[in-house]
Every structure is written in structure tokens, then in C-alpha cells.
Amino acid sequence: xxxxxxxxxxxxxxxxxxxxxxxxxxxxxxxxxxxxxxxxxxxxxxxxxxxxxxxxxxxxxxxxxxxxxxxxxxxxxxxxxxxxxxxxxxxxxxxxxxxxxxxxxxxxxxxxxxxxxxxxxxxxxxxxxxxxxxxxxxxxxxxxxxxxxxxxxxxxxxxxxxxxxxxxxxxxxxxxxxxxxxxxxxxxxxxxxxxxxxxxxxxxxxxxxxxxxxxxxxxxxxxxxxxxxxxxxxxxxxxxxxxxxxxxxxxxxxxxxxxxxxxxxxxxxxxxxxxxxxxxxxxxxxxxxxxxxx
Numbered sequence: 001x002x003x004x005x006x007x008x009x010x011x012x013x014x015x016x017x018x019x020x021x022x023x024x025x026x027x028x029x030x031x032x033x034x035x036x037x038x039x040x041x042x043x044x045x046x047x048x049x050x051x052x053x054x055x056x057x058x059x060x061x062x063x064x065x066x067x068x069x070x071x072x073x074x075x076x077x078x079x080x081x082x083x084x085x086x087x088x089x090x091x092x093x094x095x096x097x098x099x100x101x102x103x104x105x106x107x108x109x110x111x112x113x114x115x116x117x118x119x120x121x122x123x124x125x126x127x128x129x130x131x132x133x134x135x136x137x138x139x140x141x142x143x144x145x146x147x148x149x150x151x152x153x154x155x156x157x158x159x160x161x162x163x164x165x166x167x168x169x170x171x172x173x174x175x176x177x178x179x180x181x182x183x184x185x186x187x188x189x190x191x192x193x194x195x196x197x198x199x200x201x202x203x204x205x206x207x208x209x210x211x212x213x214x215x216x217x218x219x220x221x222x223x224x225x226x227x228x229x230x231x232x233x234x235x236x237x238x239x240x241x242x243x244x245x246x247x248x249x250x251x252x253x254x255x256x257x258x259x260x261x262x263x264x265x266x267x268x269x270x271x272x273x274x275x276x277x278x279x280x281x282x283x284x285x286x287x288x289x290x291x292x293x294x
Contacts (some may be wrong), residue, residue: 005264009035014046032059069265077110077163105156156183183210184208213290215247220247238272242286243293
């Protein structure tokens, strides 16, 4: 059966990009072999991937995988479009060379300067309401230049501990950005921020350029919030898991994909401790769940 969308899985389940002790000894070859054997078409970048385009292409080709996208830590909440274009150039060039069509943008401006994901989540730095307009202008200009120079659509990642975490913040931002700015829908970050992801589908469905699928263990998330733990503490304790293993209802996501003919990537992104959640097993379970769903 053919379908317009593509299924990928993030290497975060094997080797965490921030918490280096989680899966730090797992070879990239093991990760990619598991991904392909589970049935996925692609992967996103991880910290163990080569950044030379020819070496990366050889590696992915040897496992019959494509590059779905890759995360860029942006600072447009603090710096100019020109500075951001200079900073993104090596990363955007790599994505372009590997045939990716979208770039994941995570706003790291206004975060704590050191170990921002290790402070209690109530201490998140936020933009003031009157700062969103100028930020949206910079983001739109950056997205337009990214498309013009590299053929990449910016997929803005609403994310815990960043300036667009809540539904109101995301709405405030996207009501003021141009269509060059695409939305990365993340089911787990929506639930963890206290709202149903289908609200983003209803409000900004035509802006969705990329999708991350992670589930939330509600009881763990509740404990994280009640005890004001950090994002990293929540990851270590298992607040995220693969779709179908938590409390999120994915029927709305399936309906959106089928009714709109969504043709982008659906990326499983379940940040977990691989010692507690064996990546190969989780990848196979996630793929089976997506097959049953879609």
C-alpha cells in the first residue's frame, strides 16, 4: 500500500543528544541497523552522525535510509537574521546536500546560559507579549532566506522550556509570522505543556510542515510538574515514550494525515533511557503501532 507520508525515527532513543550518558556507548551502526530492520524509511540527525555530506550519505545509503531533517539551535529571540544565517550555514548546507526538505528550528534564545534543561520547569524564561511581534518578523525573514538559499522549509518546534511552549504562546507567534514559517507539530510537547495537540491541527493545520510523535506517561509528567523537576530529570524518569505506550489519543493525528494527504515526515521521537527502554524493541513496537494507526 502506497501513502504520501514517510515514517522515520529519531536516534534519540539510542543515544540522547543532551544527556550524553544515555546511550553514549551505542555505535551509530547499531542505531541505523535497528531503524532499518524495524521498517522505517528515514532518520533525523543525531550527535554521532558525521557532518561531512559524503560520509553521511554513504552511511545512510548503506542502511537504505534517508535523512528526514535535523535540529538547529536558533537564537533569533536574541540576535539578528544576518547572524542566524551565518550560524546555520554549515547545518543547512548539510541538510540540502542530503536531500532534506525541512529544517527543525528550536529557539534557544532566552534560555538559561548554562544547563538550561536542568532547572525546574517553572523557571522557564519567556518573551513578553510585546516582544513577539519583532521576534515573528525576524523568524519570517530567516525562514524566507532559508528557503531561498537552501530550499529548506523552516519547521518551528514548540518545545518545553523554550519561548513558545504553551498553546497561547504558539498562537501568538504564528498569528504574526508569514507562511514561510512552518510548524513542527509535536504531540508529546503539546501534552506536556498542558494542551491537546489537536488544537494546533485545528488552528494551524495548513502550516504543519513536520511531525514529531512522542507519547507522555501522564503520571510521570504530573510528578515532574508537581515537584517542579527539570526537563532532563523528566526524561530520565520516563515522562516520554513511544506512541501507543502513553496517554495520548492518536486518532486525531491519523485523521489529519489521511484527510489532508500530508506528504511530509512522521518522526517517532521518544526520548528515553535506553537501559530502561530497549531501543530495538521500542522501534519495532512504534512501527507496528503506526502501521495499525495509518
